[in-house]
Amino acid sequence: MLNLLLGFASIACAAVMLAGVAFAQPSTPADDGQWTMPAKNFENTRYSGLDQIKINNARDLRVAWTFSTGVNKGQEAAPLVVGDSMYVVTPYPNILYALDLKQNGAVKWKFEPEPAAAAQGVACCDVVNRGCFFDKGKIFFNTLDDNVCAVDANSGKLLWKTKVGEINKGETMTMAPLVVHDKVLVGNSGGEFGVRGWLTAVDANSGKIAWRGYSTGPDADCLIGSEFKPFYESDRGKDLGVKSWPPDHWQIGGATVWGWISYDAAQNLIFYGTANPGTWNPELRPGDNKWACGVFARNPDTGQARWFYQWNPHDEFDHDGVNENIVVDLQVDGRTRKTLLAAQRNGYVYVLDRTTGEVLSATPFIRITASKGVDLKTGRIIPNEEKKPQIGKVIRDVAPASPGAKDWQPCAWSPRTHLLYIPHQNLAMDYEGVEASYIEGTPYLGVNVKMYGNGGGKRGEYCAWDPVQKKKVWAIEEDFPVWSGTLATAGDVTFYGTMDGWFKAVNAKTGEVLWQFKTGSGIIGQPTTFLGPDGKQYVAVLSGVGGWAGAVVSGDLDARDPTAALGFANAMKDLPQHTAKGGTLYVFALP
Amino acid sequence: MNQESKTKRMVGTALRFRSHGVAHPTQSFVRSCMPYFLVLLPFLFFSCEREERTLVVQPPSAQEASLPQVSDLAPGPQHNKAPSVSNPDENNSWMMAEGKRFYEAYNCVGCHAHGGGGMGPPLMDEKWIYGHEPQQVYATIVEGRPNGMPSFRGKISNDQLWEIVAYVRSLSGLTNQWAANARDDHIKGAPPPNSVPEGTPHNSSEPQP
Incomplete structure (x- = not known):
C-alpha cells in the first residue's frame, strides 16, 4: 500500500510540474497522469490533460508492451492506471489482473471471481465486461453472474463480494461501477429477458446494499418521492412506473441499467440512462412504459430521484437510453448552461439542462427514419407512423437499427476543441413483430430483426460533433461499426479502434489520421492514457473482437441466418474474413 | 422378552x-x-447400527445402454456405440412444423435465432458441441449444459420435445428432406430446412471463455 501511495504521490508531483508548463490554457484541468475509472472522471469526458503525444509526433508511436488476457471474448473494458499498477478485467470469467508498469506489465496478481458458467447463457450480447473502478485503495467490479466484488488494489485479496441479482431471472451484469461517497453504484443487464431494471448502491466498506432504485413499478420502489421534479408534464403523476404499462407488465418491463453513470459534484446528482422496455415488441405493451429509455438524476447518498427525461416513450425498436451523459457546461443561445451532452441510440445528440432535465436541443447525427424529430415544447420524440411495428408485418428501412446510431461505446469531450468525439455505427434494419412468450430466464423479444448499412452508407463512423453549432465538424467513415470507445488528450490527439483491428490516432481538430497500428484482433475496448513510472505518456487499449456487433466472430455464429445475434449478424457477415478472436492488451508510447 | x-x-x-x-x-x-x-x-x-453390505446394490434407474454417447473416444478395441434412436417425427412434415412452432414458443429462437445462433451456438452449421444424434439433442434440451444451455426438464412435454428435436436437426439437413419445412411465414431469414444441404455433423469443442 505504501508503494502504491508513493507511486501515486510521485506521479501526482510529476503531473503538477507538467501542468505548470503545458497547461497554459485555462480551460484545461490539471492531470495526475492516472486513469482510475473507465470514464477518466466523474463528468465522463474521457479527456486526459497529458500532451506528450501531439499532432506532430503521434506518427512515431510504437508498441511498448503487450499482455494476453487469456480470454477470447469481446474485450470492452478500459485498462485503469493507479500509481505503478494497471488493472484490467476480462470478459467472462471476469479475471481481474494487476500489472506492474515498472516491469512492462508483469502480472502483480490475478483475482478470479469464478462466476457461474451458466451465466453465459443469459448474456444477451457476448459475455463482455466494461471495466473496473478504483477508489480509496479498492478495485470494484461486477461479475457476469451478478456479484459486486471489492478487491484490495495492493494485494489482490477479496474484501467483499455481494450478490445483487439472479441469473435464473435472466439478470447479468456487464457495466462498470461508479463509486460516489462510498456508494458503489451498479446496475443490471437483461432487457432481452424481461427482467426488472434497477440501480443499486452497495456500501464500499461493508458490501451491504444501501439502496435500490427500480426503473419500473410503484414510486416507492423507484425511489421517487417529494424531491422528484421532472421538467415535462408527461413525467409527473403518481406511480407512472405502474400506470404507463398494461396490468403488471412493469414486473417484466426491462429498463435495465447497464450503461454509464456520471456525477455532478456541485449538485450532488448522478445521471444514468435506462434501457429498453421488456419485450422488444411494442404492440404487447401499450403506454409510455416508464421509466424505460430515459435518464434519471438521483441523489447518490439516498437514491432519491430528482428528475427524469424519457428519450423514447413507448420504445419501438430497442433504442435503449443508457448512453453516457457527459457533464459539461455549454454556451446555449449566448449564455452558459449547466448541461448534459448525450449522443443517444435513437440517433440524436441531446443537450439537456442538467439541473432540470429540460431538452435544450436534439439534433440527428445519422440518417433517421424511425422518428421525425424531437418536440422541444413537450420534450417528446415524434415517432414516424409509417415505421410503426406490427405483428406479422415486416417494416423495412428502420434507421437507426436496434443497436442505435451509437450503442455502449462511449464518446469523449475535449475542453480544448469543444468537440464531442463520437464512435458509432450507421445501420438500418427490417423489423417484424411476432408473438412473445414470457418464460423467466429465457429471451423475451417478440421480433425478428435483420440489419444492414443505413441508406447505402458505410456501417461505421468516427466523427467530431459541435454541440453548440449542432453540426458535424469532420468524420472518418469505417467499413464496420466503430464499436470501441475513444479518448481525447491535451495534445489534441484522439484515439479509437476498429473492428478489423486498427488502432488509430487522429488529429482532434481536423480528423486526419496521424498513425495507425494493426492489432491482433478487432478492437471494441476503451482506450486510456497515462504517465508511466518513467514519466512518459502511454496509451493502452484492449484488442479482442466481440460484443453484440462482433458476436458473429466471438460466438462462431452462422450468418447465413440473417436474424442471428438478434439480427446483427446480417450486417456483419464479412467480419470473419477480416478478424479472428483474441484478447490482448496493447500499450503504446513514443520512442 | x-x-x-x-x-x-x-x-x-x-x-x-x-x-x-x-x-x-x-x-x-x-x-x-x-x-x-x-x-x-x-x-x-441406534447410532451403532451396522452398514448393511450386499454384493449387488440396486442401481439408480438410469440405464447405461439408454444414455447417449457424447464423446468420439471409447477406450478399448470394442467400440460399443450407443444404439441410435430414430425419431419418427423426422419423417413427418406436420411434426416438424409443430417443432418449429414450439421452438419459437419456448424461446429457443431468442438464443439460437433461426439456426444462426446468438446468445447460444448456431444450430444450422455442422459443429455440434454436445452431439447431433436425436437422443443427444433430446438430452441437451432436457438436461441443459454447463455453459449456458438451460435445462428444460419438466417444462416441455415429451411429444413436443421430440418435435423440437426433429426441427432442430432439420436446420442442418439431418432429417428427411422431403418432410423438412419448405417455407417461413416471417422475415426472409435462413434458407428453409428442405433446401439445406445434408450436413456432415462433427463434434466441436466446448465454448471457450
Whole structure:
C-alpha cells in the first residue's frame, strides 16, 4: 500500500510540474497522469490533460508492451492506471489482473471471481465486461453472474463480494461501477429477458446494499418521492412506473441499467440512462412504459430521484437510453448552461439542462427514419407512423437499427476543441413483430430483426460533433461499426479502434489520421492514457473482437441466418474474413 | 422378552465381564453411572447400527445402454456405440412444423435465432458441441449444459420435445428432406430446412471463455 501511495504521490508531483508548463490554457484541468475509472472522471469526458503525444509526433508511436488476457471474448473494458499498477478485467470469467508498469506489465496478481458458467447463457450480447473502478485503495467490479466484488488494489485479496441479482431471472451484469461517497453504484443487464431494471448502491466498506432504485413499478420502489421534479408534464403523476404499462407488465418491463453513470459534484446528482422496455415488441405493451429509455438524476447518498427525461416513450425498436451523459457546461443561445451532452441510440445528440432535465436541443447525427424529430415544447420524440411495428408485418428501412446510431461505446469531450468525439455505427434494419412468450430466464423479444448499412452508407463512423453549432465538424467513415470507445488528450490527439483491428490516432481538430497500428484482433475496448513510472505518456487499449456487433466472430455464429445475434449478424457477415478472436492488451508510447 | 430387559441383561453381562480385572473404586463408579448409561443406551445402539453390505446394490434407474454417447473416444478395441434412436417425427412434415412452432414458443429462437445462433451456438452449421444424434439433442434440451444451455426438464412435454428435436436437426439437413419445412411465414431469414444441404455433423469443442 505504501508503494502504491508513493507511486501515486510521485506521479501526482510529476503531473503538477507538467501542468505548470503545458497547461497554459485555462480551460484545461490539471492531470495526475492516472486513469482510475473507465470514464477518466466523474463528468465522463474521457479527456486526459497529458500532451506528450501531439499532432506532430503521434506518427512515431510504437508498441511498448503487450499482455494476453487469456480470454477470447469481446474485450470492452478500459485498462485503469493507479500509481505503478494497471488493472484490467476480462470478459467472462471476469479475471481481474494487476500489472506492474515498472516491469512492462508483469502480472502483480490475478483475482478470479469464478462466476457461474451458466451465466453465459443469459448474456444477451457476448459475455463482455466494461471495466473496473478504483477508489480509496479498492478495485470494484461486477461479475457476469451478478456479484459486486471489492478487491484490495495492493494485494489482490477479496474484501467483499455481494450478490445483487439472479441469473435464473435472466439478470447479468456487464457495466462498470461508479463509486460516489462510498456508494458503489451498479446496475443490471437483461432487457432481452424481461427482467426488472434497477440501480443499486452497495456500501464500499461493508458490501451491504444501501439502496435500490427500480426503473419500473410503484414510486416507492423507484425511489421517487417529494424531491422528484421532472421538467415535462408527461413525467409527473403518481406511480407512472405502474400506470404507463398494461396490468403488471412493469414486473417484466426491462429498463435495465447497464450503461454509464456520471456525477455532478456541485449538485450532488448522478445521471444514468435506462434501457429498453421488456419485450422488444411494442404492440404487447401499450403506454409510455416508464421509466424505460430515459435518464434519471438521483441523489447518490439516498437514491432519491430528482428528475427524469424519457428519450423514447413507448420504445419501438430497442433504442435503449443508457448512453453516457457527459457533464459539461455549454454556451446555449449566448449564455452558459449547466448541461448534459448525450449522443443517444435513437440517433440524436441531446443537450439537456442538467439541473432540470429540460431538452435544450436534439439534433440527428445519422440518417433517421424511425422518428421525425424531437418536440422541444413537450420534450417528446415524434415517432414516424409509417415505421410503426406490427405483428406479422415486416417494416423495412428502420434507421437507426436496434443497436442505435451509437450503442455502449462511449464518446469523449475535449475542453480544448469543444468537440464531442463520437464512435458509432450507421445501420438500418427490417423489423417484424411476432408473438412473445414470457418464460423467466429465457429471451423475451417478440421480433425478428435483420440489419444492414443505413441508406447505402458505410456501417461505421468516427466523427467530431459541435454541440453548440449542432453540426458535424469532420468524420472518418469505417467499413464496420466503430464499436470501441475513444479518448481525447491535451495534445489534441484522439484515439479509437476498429473492428478489423486498427488502432488509430487522429488529429482532434481536423480528423486526419496521424498513425495507425494493426492489432491482433478487432478492437471494441476503451482506450486510456497515462504517465508511466518513467514519466512518459502511454496509451493502452484492449484488442479482442466481440460484443453484440462482433458476436458473429466471438460466438462462431452462422450468418447465413440473417436474424442471428438478434439480427446483427446480417450486417456483419464479412467480419470473419477480416478478424479472428483474441484478447490482448496493447500499450503504446513514443520512442 | 421385551427390548428393555434384553438390554439390561446385555449391559449386566458386559459389566460382569469387565469387573474381573478392575479395581473396586472404578467398579463402584461404573455402578453409579449405570442409570445414565441406561438412559443413553438406546441412542448408542441406534447410532451403532451396522452398514448393511450386499454384493449387488440396486442401481439408480438410469440405464447405461439408454444414455447417449457424447464423446468420439471409447477406450478399448470394442467400440460399443450407443444404439441410435430414430425419431419418427423426422419423417413427418406436420411434426416438424409443430417443432418449429414450439421452438419459437419456448424461446429457443431468442438464443439460437433461426439456426444462426446468438446468445447460444448456431444450430444450422455442422459443429455440434454436445452431439447431433436425436437422443443427444433430446438430452441437451432436457438436461441443459454447463455453459449456458438451460435445462428444460419438466417444462416441455415429451411429444413436443421430440418435435423440437426433429426441427432442430432439420436446420442442418439431418432429417428427411422431403418432410423438412419448405417455407417461413416471417422475415426472409435462413434458407428453409428442405433446401439445406445434408450436413456432415462433427463434434466441436466446448465454448471457450
